[in-house]
Structure formats: structure tokens, C-alpha cells
Amino acid sequence: MLELDELLRIFNEGIALEMDEEAAMACNYYSQEAQRITCELNYKYHDFEEIRELFSRLIGEEVSEDFRVFPPFTTDFGKNIHLGKNVFINSGCRFQDQGGIYIGDNVLIGHNVVLATLNHDENPEKRGNLIPGPIKIGNDVWIGSNVTITPGVSIGDNAIVGAGAVVTKDVEKNTIVAGVPARYIRDIKL
16 A cells, blocks of 8 residues: 555656555545544534644644634545645535645635545546646635635635636636636736
């Protein structure tokens, strides 16, 4: 089985992970660990301190004291989520973080947001292989409810992503985007 450090190296370097037996065992192991922690988080009442402790265990690093998440929250890996200070994640969010999710300071994430960092090979014979692409969210970003952000997308500082958007391309700082696919609406009045 691949060790976590090796798995993270592959994901963070953007290398396609060939889903052989060793890779599948590692992915299944960390997926089950994430499921155990998120089941504890989602199906029992916890105060904010307990939630921060569980989330810290999930991602493998301590979250700041001002971090808040409203369950339910799901992820299928957990070990490649990186959070700044004063991050708020509303209920129903789903993070597919193998490719890396990097969230800056003072970020608001609305209900039912999906952050997906994996694609699959177009070739049907290799379709099970995982192709990672990080999602990077800058500081002071607001992501509306029911947004989906796809692999390899960066959201610039101060940006707003309108509810229901599907973001397939980078979002410039100080802009508002919305729609399917998301497109530029206007600059933010600072």
C-alpha cells in the first residue's frame, strides 16, 4: 500500500495516479478513515471546539480557533485540505480533496458547495486512473450556495461566486462570476 506521503506527492505534483492494487488499497484506506471521522462529525451533536478537533483530525493539521463548519460535511480523502484563518463552511458541502484544496483567510462557503479536484482519463481503458488538479481559493472570497468548482481552478482574492455557478476556469481577483458555466459579471466595488 502507498504511504500517505507518497500518495500526497503524486497528487500534489499533478501526476496521474494509476489505479493499480497498491493505489486502490491506499485510496480505500484513507477514504474509510475520512468516512469514520465525518460520520462522527455529522451524526452526533458537537460544540464548536469538538468540531474543530474532529476537523483537525480529518485534515491532519490543526485548524484555527475561528474555523467553523456546519455539518453535514463530507470528503473522500481529507488529508489534502489546507485552511487559512476565519474560514466558514456551511452545511452540505462536499470536498473531493485528493488534488489539493487550498482555502485562504476570511472565506465564506455557502450551502451544498462541491469542490472537486479529480478528473479521469478520457481513454476508456485508463478511465479508472485519477488525474488531480488543485483548487485554490484566495483571501476574502465568498462562494454562494450550490456552487461546483472543478479541478485546477483558482479563485482570486475578494471574488464572489454566485449561487449555482459551475466554475471551470480561473476567477480573477475583485470580480463577481455566476452562471453555468460561470462567467464574468462585473468588478467588485471596493
